[in-house]
Amino acid sequence: MFRYYVCVCCLFFLPSLEADARTLAGSTNKVVIVGGDFNYPPYEFLDQEGNPTGYGTELTKEIAAVMGINIEIRLGKWSDMRDAIEKGEIDVLQGIAYSDERAKFYDFSPHYAIINQSVFARDDQSTSINSIEDLKGKEVIVQKNGIMHDLILEQHIKMNLFTVDTHADALRLLASGKHDYAVVANLPGLYLGREFALSNIKPVGQTFAAQRYGFGVKKGNEDLLAKFSEGLAILKNTGRQEAIYEKWFGALEKSQYPWKKVGQTAAILSLLLLITLGGIVVWNRMLKKEVNRRTKELKQQQQQLLQADKMASLGVLVSGVAHEINNPCSLVSMNISILKGVLRDSEEAYDAYYRDHGDFDLGGLPYSRMREKIPYMLEDIATGAQRIRRIVDDLRDFARQGPLDLSEQVDLNLVAEVSIRLVDNTIKQSTFTFSTKLSKSLPKILGNKQKIEQVVINLIVNACQALSSQKEGIKVISYYNEERAMVCLEVQDQGRGIEPDNLSKLNDPFFTTKRDQGGMGLGLSVSSGIVQEHGGTLEYESVLGLGTRAILSLPISVKGEEI
Secondary structure: HHHHHHHHHHHHHHHHHHHHHHHHHHHHHHHEOOOOOOEEOOOEEEEEOEEEEHHHHHHHHHHHHHHHOOEEEEEHHHHHHHHHHOOOOOOOOEEEEEEOHHOEEEEEOOOOOOEEEEEEEEEEOOOOOOOHHOOOEEEEEEEEOOOHHHHHHHOOOOOEEEOOHHHHHHHOOOOOOOOOEEEEEEHHHHHHHOOOOOOEEEEEEEEEEEEEEEEEEEEOHHHHHHHHHHHHHHHHHOOHHHHHHHHHHHHHOOOOOOHHHHHEEEEEOOOOOOHHHHHHHHHHHHHHHHOOOOOOOOHHHHHOOOOOOOOHHHHHHHHHHHHHHHHHHHHHHHHHHHHHHHHHHHHHHHHHHHHHHHHOOOOOOOOOOEEEEEHHHHHHHHHHHHHHHHHHHHOOEEEEEOOOOEEEOHHHHHHHHHHHOOHHHHHHHHOOOOEEEOOOOOOEEEOOHHHHHHHHHHHHHHHEEEOOOOOOOEEEEEEEEEEOOOOEEEEOOOOOOOOHHHHHOOOOOOOOOHHHHHOOOOHHHHHHHHHHHHHOOOEEEEEEOOOEEEEEEEEEEEEEEEE
């Protein structure tokens, strides 16, 4: 009889349990919509291609990766984002400043930044502003539904408020001569002022109204917020948050140094180094004649010495030159976005004049031709500036001096998976056949995770570039070589292959077979230097017409310490 009751109960509750399971599975696969401000650099903004980027955006993507959350990031006007989360159209705001009033409607994660506010004024304003109360009776520009808009309304401060959609709009309006002051977040304000070359405005007084800045959800969505808070804690404990912070804020912090004087000093040192290098070259040629009469072993040692001198001199020279190139390149990049806006704003007027009066000359050419060519010309300039920046970054990596921090425990499989995700678009555009075979029992190594990622990405991108068609495949495998006590990662491609005479030159700086495609020949050279600092090897095997194997080997112990 007891068994009969058990069977009846199981039949009764089984459909309910299955329905709950289906509901749970469905919630796991739900796309979480993450919203943010489309013009709040360097925290969150749209790049020149219209893709979400910035410090907060990268944190969101990394949290989604470590927590297994399926996300979609939408950036738009801040006031629209506030409306969207109220209506349930988005689930999370990836960057929102905390206030007691906002806490009545939102739940907040632990902060990942502190936002200070600044008052900007034109150069002809001499008054120092140190608090909101100092703005009484003034015409003040603020972002609509931003934290300062909220605080001013809450505190009932009597001033003439003018709201705009973005911080950039506030600064441009002030620079054009409208109103008295603009109250914006300090770092975005400085960033945008420099980007748009707004030289007639400046922050006045001290920063004030510091607020905690982090993720926010509508009240009642604590479970989702807990996942983002946990993911943020993981990024902080693993050092990944610090790395992302350094990427977005390191350059801004370092920019306070007098780079002009540094550049002049570097130029003088470079000239002296060139004279010294010239003397060394002459001396080495004389020495080479003597070495040729000696044994083969002495000759090999001399060649190694020449290479070391060459790399040391070249590294110092490149480091100085890279800074000098990057400054005008940044100016070009910042001004291009302004010119694009000018073109958009003036197109309607040009077209109206063209319709009413017929064709006319613009820049020495008929407008009927120029209106189609100008957008492409601006895009070409932007692409060129980005390419210069990439080359400068490669030069900086090549010229980097000082030892790496090799104290991090690194899982090479995890590095491979992250690297593959980062170049996923390149892979999809290059091949229909991409596969991985990663060993499950792979020992960890001591090293620098970011630098090893850089090596793996270079190897995968090179493999993609070696393919003649998308039918040719790429395979990434990992394994442990017990005999050598090394963890190995191989990137195999079915591409064109490499000439036997060129195999030994692959790690040489500035050697490339893709010069006509804009290749600099620094990627594998930088990778080789990183691998050597880890005590590993980077080897290549290739057969013309059949493909290439790049073999990265890293020891499981560094400086005698076994993991």
